[in-house]
Amino acid sequence: MENIKLEKYQIDFVKIKVTIDNTTIIKMDRLIEHPTLRNQYSINPILGEHVKNFSLYFCNDNCVVIKSSIPYFLYGHNYREITGRQLDKFAKKIKELLGIDVLKGIVKEFEYGGFESIDISSHSYLTSIIGMNDFQLEKSTSFMKMYGKPSKAIHYKVYDAVANAKVKKTFDVAKFPQAAVIKHEIKFLNPKKYFGKEVTFFDLTLDWYPEITIRDSFYDLLPELKSKIVFRRETIYKPIKDDVMHILYATIKNIEQKNDYTLYNEIMDLINNSGLSASQKSKRKKSIALLEDSYNLESKNF
Template sequence: MKNTQLEKYQIDFVKIKVNIDSSTTIRKDRLVEHPALRNQYSLNPILGDYVKNFSLYFCNDNSVVIKSSIPYFLYGHNYKEIREGQLSKFAEIIEGLLGIDVTKGVVKEFEFGGYEKIEIRSDSYLKSIFGMCGFQLEKSTSFMKMYGNQSSAIHYKVYDAIANAKVKKTFEVAKFPKSTVIKHEIKFLNPKKYFGEDILFFDLSNNFHFGKNIMDCLHNLLHDFKGKIIFKNEIIYKPIKDDLINILYATVKNLEKKNSIMVYEELMDLINTLGLTASQKSKRKKSIELLEEAYNREFNIF
């Protein structure tokens, strides 16, 4: 699949926990209580066109949890570049409306993504995705695939941005181009687990965290993850036989090609670490050697 550039990079959804001290007076008169969920509120709709894209929860530890989509809150759709300037604007609006300084808050979850214009239909694009290295398929619909990596607490979502906008009734306001638009999006379910440190909303809105440019780091990470997608037309090796060993070895060879690693050498090193006799190690190495030779010969790899 042709590697195209992304555009309109953005911080989208955020979940922020803010400690409320004695110096903070929350404007509760501007909040509307949720009809069913206790301690959960939204902003009064008379305060703005898009303020419905916001929720606030009062915790028992003198803190509040705020959830919002930054682009939806500011513009009513998410086909928009969102950088530190827009994040600062969001913080200013929330402080002006409610008296809460979200820049002091810890970011508990957030999404970072970018858009890709492609020349084929979105359903054809999504069907062409075979998998994603290091990630498990967690959800698949007609216009979206979501992969997960539990150890990193990350989701990676690929979806038809136009179809999504039509479902959310934001297609007209977003003014999409005529081409197919795909969104690639990372969701950090636990930023501290991934980055090793808490990230404050202040860090995101100032594009700086522990000496690093956050946006540059997120750009690079998004492209790295996008590069882990395996497309069906990139599958070079197919099982020579239908047994499980050949299915697994063909899969391993395709992963080898995708990640530029030497699986044969890795397998040999792994066998050396096992508590086997010299004879047992020799037999297993010979089996791997025969498989490697068979696949190289079958697919003209020398």
């Protein structure tokens, strides 16, 4: 599969925890209590066309937890770029509607993704995926595959953006191109665990800063993780070199194609569980990773 550049990068879903201090006065008259879930509220729909894409939960520690999709909350659909400017617009709108400053809130979860227009059907694209290196398949449906890496507390999801919009009843043919559209998305289940520090909503708004920003980190990460997807191919892998190592690895890649299953993760697990020293494990894993990259480079197209 050709490595096509992604577009319309965006932060989509966010879960933010905001401490409510003495200077914050929440506009409770603009909230509607959930009929069955205690302490959970939504914004009164008369206040905006898309405000239904929002929920607020009151915690016992003088905090509120806000969940929302930035593009859906602002525009009613997610097929568009979301930059720091739109995140700032979201923060200002929440401040205006409810009196809550989300900029100082701690981000507990968030999604970052980009879109890819493809020249084959979304179904063909998704069924051609046989695995993802360093990730385990966690969920698969007719229009989506989701892989996970528990050690990093992240999910990687690839799905048919049009089918997803139709399920959510937000599809508008005028907002999507004629070509099939795939969305690639990282979900950070615990940003602090991944980035090594608390991430504020303000951090996410920074498009540019003299130093490396959080946004720089996941902007580079998305194409890096996308490159780990393993696709089925029509042609047979041949050894890049004539030594035994390459003969065996080409054989492994061909076995993967016949069984729609990637063996890379099992090889890495085997090395991790061996009696080798840490440095020996590192060297062997690096060698396998280089082999995998070399053979995946041979399969840009199927």
